[in-house]
Amino acid sequence: MVEQVIETKDLNSGYGKLQILFDIDIELNKGELVTIIGPNGSGKSTLIKTIIGLVPAWSGTVMINQNINITGMKPYEIVTSGIPINYVPQVANVFPTLSVEENLKLGALPRDNDPESMIQEDLDRMFGIFPVLQERIDQKAALLSGGEKQMLALARALMSNPEIILLDEPSAALAPILADQIFEKILELKKLGLSIILVEQRATRALKISDRGYVLVSGQVAISGAAKMLIDNEKVGELYLGKR
Amino acid sequence: MTDEITTNQTLFDRFQGQRDSNPLFYYSLILGILSLLAGLIFGMVNRIASQAFFYDIAIILLAMSIIGYTMTEHFQSLIKPGVDWFTKQYQQWKILILIAIFLIILLISYGLALITPINFLSQSYLAIILAGDLIFVSVGLTMIIRVRKFANFAHSELVIVGVYAGITFNEIMGSQGGEWYTMIFVELIVAFMGAGVVGLLSEIFVFGPLTRRNATPLSLMVASIGLGMIIRQSIQEYHGAVPRTFSPVFPNFFDNLTNIPVLNIFFQEITLLKLPGGVNLSLNRTDLWGFLIMILTIATLQYIFTNTTIGISMRATADDPELAQITGINTQRVIYFTWFISSGVTGMGALFLFKSAQIQPGSGFIQLLLIFAVVILGGFDSFKGTVVSGFIISFTMTGAIIFNSKMGERQKESELIDKMVFWSTSGDWKLVIAFAIIIVVLIFRPRGIFGLVDPKSKL
Numbered sequence: 001m002v003e004q005v006i007e008t009k010d011l012n013s014g015y016g017k018l019q020i021l022f023d024i025d026i027e028l029n030k031g032e033l034v035t036i037i038g039p040n041g042s043g044k045s046t047l048i049k050t051i052i053g054l055v056p057a058w059s060g061t062v063m064i065n066q067n068i069n070i071t072g073m074k075p076y077e078i079v080t081s082g083i084p085i086n087y088v089p090q091v092a093n094v095f096p097t098l099s100v101e102e103n104l105k106l107g108a109l110p111r112d113n114d115p116e117s118m119i120q121e122d123l124d125r126m127f128g129i130f131p132v133l134q135e136r137i138d139q140k141a142a143l144l145s146g147g148e149k150q151m152l153a154l155a156r157a158l159m160s161n162p163e164i165i166l167l168d169e170p171s172a173a174l175a176p177i178l179a180d181q182i183f184e185k186i187l188e189l190k191k192l193g194l195s196i197i198l199v200e201q202r203a204t205r206a207l208k209i210s211d212r213g214y215v216l217v218s219g220q221v222a223i224s225g226a227a228k229m230l231i232d233n234e235k236v237g238e239l240y241l242g243k244r
Numbered sequence: 245m246t247d248e249i250t251t252n253q254t255l256f257d258r259f260q261g262q263r264d265s266n267p268l269f270y271y272s273l274i275l276g277i278l279s280l281l282a283g284l285i286f287g288m289v290n291r292i293a294s295q296a297f298f299y300d301i302a303i304i305l306l307a308m309s310i311i312g313y314t315m316t317e318h319f320q321s322l323i324k325p326g327v328d329w330f331t332k333q334y335q336q337w338k339i340l341i342l343i344a345i346f347l348i349i350l351l352i353s354y355g356l357a358l359i360t361p362i363n364f365l366s367q368s369y370l371a372i373i374l375a376g377d378l379i380f381v382s383v384g385l386t387m388i389i390r391v392r393k394f395a396n397f398a399h400s401e402l403v404i405v406g407v408y409a410g411i412t413f414n415e416i417m418g419s420q421g422g423e424w425y426t427m428i429f430v431e432l433i434v435a436f437m438g439a440g441v442v443g444l445l446s447e448i449f450v451f452g453p454l455t456r457r458n459a460t461p462l463s464l465m466v467a468s469i470g471l472g473m474i475i476r477q478s479i480q481e482y483h484g485a486v487p488r489t490f491s492p493v494f495p496n497f498f499d500n501l502t503n504i505p506v507l508n509i510f511f512q513e514i515t516l517l518k519l520p521g522g523v524n525l526s527l528n529r530t531d532l533w534g535f536l537i538m539i540l541t542i543a544t545l546q547y548i549f550t551n552t553t554i555g556i557s558m559r560a561t562a563d564d565p566e567l568a569q570i571t572g573i574n575t576q577r578v579i580y581f582t583w584f585i586s587s588g589v590t591g592m593g594a595l596f597l598f599k600s601a602q603i604q605p606g607s608g609f610i611q612l613l614l615i616f617a618v619v620i621l622g623g624f625d626s627f628k629g630t631v632v633s634g635f636i637i638s639f640t641m642t643g644a645i646i647f648n649s650k651m652g653e654r655q656k657e658s659e660l661i662d663k664m665v666f667w668s669t670s671g672d673w674k675l676v677i678a679f680a681i682i683i684v685v686l687i688f689r690p691r692g693i694f695g696l697v698d699p700k701s702k703l
Contacts (some may be wrong), residue, residue, distance in 0.1 A: 018583045079570065080574075089566070089567060094569075095567065096563055097559060106556060106560055106573070109553070156571070158570065
């Protein structure tokens, strides 16, 4: 049976008086990796910011695990009330003046009920997935390279033990080889059982590892379907994947 | 940035280049220098009041130009290698380096006192104490700038609230002098709570609502000037403008502890050390307690910042409030906590900055530029920077006093304290020299000594 972990219904939102999103209906099923692609300014980032509560929704609902309504909740309320969701912003996704260790420990902040030993275990688990972070444990995050920062951002989000994770262009501003590494890590996370929404500019690359995809145009879902279908779809190809 | 070094621009060209990109710096510096000249000319023709007026204007304009200067594009620091070397040594030896520096300063001043008629040792002691007081009232502003990203001009009012909280508390309790609750340790708590609550309220009722309406750091700064006036006038309404005095009182049992060797300097009111070579040094227990409590406070703050969840949350909120929210930090609560703690610490420091001195509701504002100088030179948002720049400014000012006073004439200690803590209206070169040094340092190190904030952004 398909279990929806995120479902948005008629979601409208924007900044100030400027409406960005129009009646968005998307869903994410358990264990799925869904990619949202679309041209610049189509509202991809705004969509996941609205889901997590950084941008207030004007109308519509966001449901988690079919029965928790998080519409209108502030981000810290969502993460601290035990809803297993976390978000990695596109840029500025680590605390630059905090050390790698402090960044990771802050990630575990929502789990104040868990014993210290459990958090330490997860910390070690993160170092297993991202070995480079262990080498830099005492360094300030500002001194990490672009790729390392993305790894830290991912690890920080994972420290809250989420079941759902929203990623905003994790490969942005990275060299292709580093972007590949990040995509590999994302696939690894999917295999661990996480449900993932991925917003990406590198559409083909992202769709290749995804189950399904949504194409957002001017704040509306233009096309959606299986990732393979989207890659082969000529219209999508012409417009957004750079195929001629 | 490196381009600027390689091009053969004169200092004047570079200054002219600031006219459009940084009018605040450009015009306030020109007007500041003109006012300084005007002050000098009036001084020559013995128009003392006009001289005082223009000097005051000049000091304010020069301070503004320093703020402007920190916003400009700058060339690489020339003193960077030296700072890097020191940082490396410091990371290795930490506290030992600091103690060594103190000892070296004291030894040098002892040596100077032996060979000159001026008691440099005593001056160094006073400079260290003044530095401690300045740092005490400045760290709070550093915290606020770091977390809230604007320059709070009402900070000087938090200083004055600290002292008046003590005075008011004594009045309410009907003190005749000497009761248990007039003791400095009780008053410190009173000052902490008084200033802390005022700081907290200013966020709840002024800065918070403004920020939610998307106020820029500049409008928050202007609002803080207005808020400062309101606080100042409110105190004046209640207490009047008559100068008041707050004298720290110590428990009676201190008198029984004066036999303890070495540590008795903390218990007897004044300890006169007669050193070989005819150099005297008199230590005041209020000074020493102030310095000790300052160190304990900073150490506590440092501990909170690095080892507690709330402290790390504060740094995280300072770094990136949005990301902090996503991480699960209640940033609103963190900001309230920051205001309360930083204002409270400021109030505590105020008791020592104004120890046994006459104060009026307006006295705090006069100290504001000095506090800002400490914070700016320290790099706006760095604890370490605030501490180091507190010492630099204090020693510069003390040096300027020595320079200013007639060489060869030993002055009474009390006169010197008066001169140091309170600016006489004008004619006093110590601030001009202190600010000139700051300008020079900032030319070479625009982010201040340990600054993290990009001078182009923020503020």
